[in-house]
Amino acid sequence: MAPPREETVESKSSENLRVLPGDDLSDVFISTRGSKFRLGPGLRQEGETVVACKCGILRKKEPNDVFWIDNHQKRYVPVKGETVLGIVVGKAGDVFKVDIGGSVPATLSYLAFEGATKRNRPNVAIGDVVFGRLLVANRDMEPELVCMDSAGRSGGLGIMSDGGFMFQCSLGLVRKMLSPKCTLVKQLGQVMPVELAAGMNGRIWLRGKTVSSTITAMNAISSAEFMTESEIRLMVHRLQDSVSGMWSGIS
CATH class of the missing domain: 2.40.50.140 (Nucleic acid-binding proteins)
Structure with a gap:
């Protein structure tokens, strides 16, 4: 039998805490007692305890003190306001x-x-x-x-207007795209003009000037799910070179 996991208050209060369904996370919220905080997807309150109901990484958004569990998930559970x-x-x-x-x-x-x-x-x-x-x-x-x-x-x-294309992706990719730290959409817009709408239910709608630009943008977004910011910049730079070469060949 595998030994039980040893956890301390210090490890639970650290960032990027990995949790499993059923984990008691009350120690994480000791510092927030007396102040208001919100529980997002993956967390459930039972009395005065906070329990994880899915596996993933515990995240926190400041200054509103919003906590949620970030994981690779495709099934969407509706949340008010999204x-x-x-x-x-x-x-x-x-x-x-x-x-x-x-x-x-x-x-x-x-x-x-x-x-x-x-x-x-x-x-x-x-x-x-x-x-x-x-x-x-x-x-x-x-x-x-x-x-x-x-x-x-x-x-x-x-x-949404005609001529666009909607495709399915993971919920984590949409959250990554909408994060202020992610520059994918901004850099992609500098390479090619694309209309974009991202839904928190893991659906992205695109419309470019041509069908090829729409498909190129879709492939770039899908490939960026597990990339770092430096890898995203490198990918967009290569994409810009290929697009420039394509237009120069046409002219």
Whole structure:
């Protein structure tokens, strides 16, 4: 029989702590007692104890003291406030059914768009790609999407335009792309102009000037999942050389 894992308060309070389902992480939150903190995906509170419910690396975001477990995962669990990409799969009365990759489809009202009224209804068809924010997300109710902010503005949300391409990736890759420390999107935009929308449910929508540029951007993003920042810069630099050579050959 393998000996039990020995853990101390010092090791639990360190950064990049690797955890397994069922681990008691109460010692990590000793320093935060008396102050407010939020538990993100992978963590669950049972009484006064905090328990990990999936394996991965414990992360913390400051200054809001948000804790979550980062791991390689493709199955999406809806979380209130997250922006997601979905596909309209049906309509029931005045409500659209949108597949966001969860256990059940999300609902989207026709009034959840900027400027939408009973007379001025949005043009939504089955098969359209929707970029929205989760207004309701819990285990006892169907997720509910909206395509506007609290002020009634779209803010980039809504039906994605034609000519784009959506592909599936891991949830970790999306979080990496949206991290302020990651410069992939900024450097990629300097090489080729690409419209991009990243959903926290592991879906990315792209549209370039040409089909080849869209495919090139998709391959670059997919390859960057396990790369460091230096490796990403090197990849984009090589991509820039290849794109420049392609255009010079055409001219």
